[in-house]
Amino acid sequence: MSLTKVTYSMIADNVVNAKDFGAVGNNVADDTAALQAALNAAQGNTLFIPAGSYKVTSALTVPKNIKIVGSTMRGQGPTTAGTSLNAFFAGPVLSITSVSPAFSDTLIQNINVIGNRPVYGAGNGIEITNRFNTMMERMTVAGFGTNQINIGAGSYGCILRDIYAAETYAVGTSNANYYLASEYCTLDSCTSDAGKYSVYLALGAYGTDVINGTFEGSTVAVAYVVSQATVDRNLFQGNKFNCNVSGIGVYSDANRTHIVNNYMVGAGGAPTEGIKLDENSYGAVVVGNSVVGFQTGLYLKNAGQNTIGNNVVNGSAVGVDVQGGAGYPTYQQIFSNNHIGGAISLRHNQNSKTSYLNNTLTDGAGVYVAPTIVSGTPLIIGPNATDQFYVSSGAARYPANTLIVEGGGGTNIVSVGAADSGGTGYRLLRIPN
DSSP: OOOOOOOHHHHTTTOEEGGGGTOOOEEEEEOHHHHHHHHHHTTTSEEEOOSEEEEEOSOEEOOSSEEEEOSOOTTSOSSTTSEEEEESSSSOSEEEEEEEEEEEEEEEESOEEEOOHHHHOSOOSEEEEEEEEEEEEEEEEEOOSSEEEEEOTTOTTOEEEEEEEEOOSSTTSSSEEEEEOSSSOEEESOEEESSSEEEEEOTTOTTOEEESOEEEOOSSEEEEEOOOTTOOOOEEESOEEEESSSSEEEEEOSTTOEEESOEEEEOSSOOOEEEEEOTTOBSOEEESOEEESOSEEEEEESOBSOEEESOEEEEEEEEEEEEOSSSSTTSOEEEESOEEEEEEEEEEEOSSOEEEESOEEEOSSSOBOOOEEESSOOEEEOSSGGGSOBOEETTEESOTTSEEEETOOGGGEEEOOSBOTTSOBOOOEEOOO
């Protein structure tokens, strides 16, 4: 009777196993060729990479229509307890690319991809270009010198779920943990640390949803959205942005960015703005956010046609700063039902028609304060008592110095209501000579 060699693949119920192609996983032997052979053989099927630390010395090309599975649950780290692909070069470790846009149908799960930036310099951990419908979940990608995950053009529909991406070397040395330049992608329940940016949406990344994540430690901006030209609509919802280094929480220079129900906290390196809408921003929706501990909570620069509502801003030197200039200031925008706290609760200096409805302004400690309106700027305050700033002194609403216009400019006040809740005429507008 002859003996038949029993392979890992036979044991794994016909799933291709990297061990059958000579992969060792001891972080000493070079496993690059064995892993590439296993990838090629597994096209159209599943490749299982057992627990181990696999030394990789050049990019692994990932074919289309493949599922790659390791044994690591995210956060386990590059240890022998899980599956780790360790880069002994700059990267990328996984190259998921095509010459022209094509369906990818690629799923990668439970694998760590680890770099060593101080030794090997600049490079991406994972690159995706011209590959639709790539999905990665329950992974760690860390330690690369450029971007941890780089989703290039022509890669729409990519989904990243439960991914941890981090620079790990020195805060702000590398570029972005998640870099996206393709449309209609999703980051769901992802986390990150360090880097210049946690999430960077480059031109072409419109229609991206960033939801339910925790992003922190970035030196320029935790989330950064460049101008998308004529296309639009990126969503940040239900995230925590922890600015424990410096920079901005969410920066957008694109139109129709939706920033909804996020928590943003500043600490450590005196972060500048919680949310900043720059001059190409219009049609933005900033609703239901909690912004705490920035130099400026909400900063709108030359922006218009935005809806800012139901936000809570506390612990900032300036709660809201609305500045004028170029951009889209001619579009009317609306601030409504916000609770704004700061040493300066509101600073308005924009040549747009901005409506303020039902906002509460305090000094951050519960003491109501007046907004500061810089001269030369049209301003709309609603015609009814219930549509005004909620500013009080003792038992009285709308005291004489509720609205202060610095340096004159009374002709620029477009509308002020006629009576307060007690039926007395407004005595709240003071215009210094």
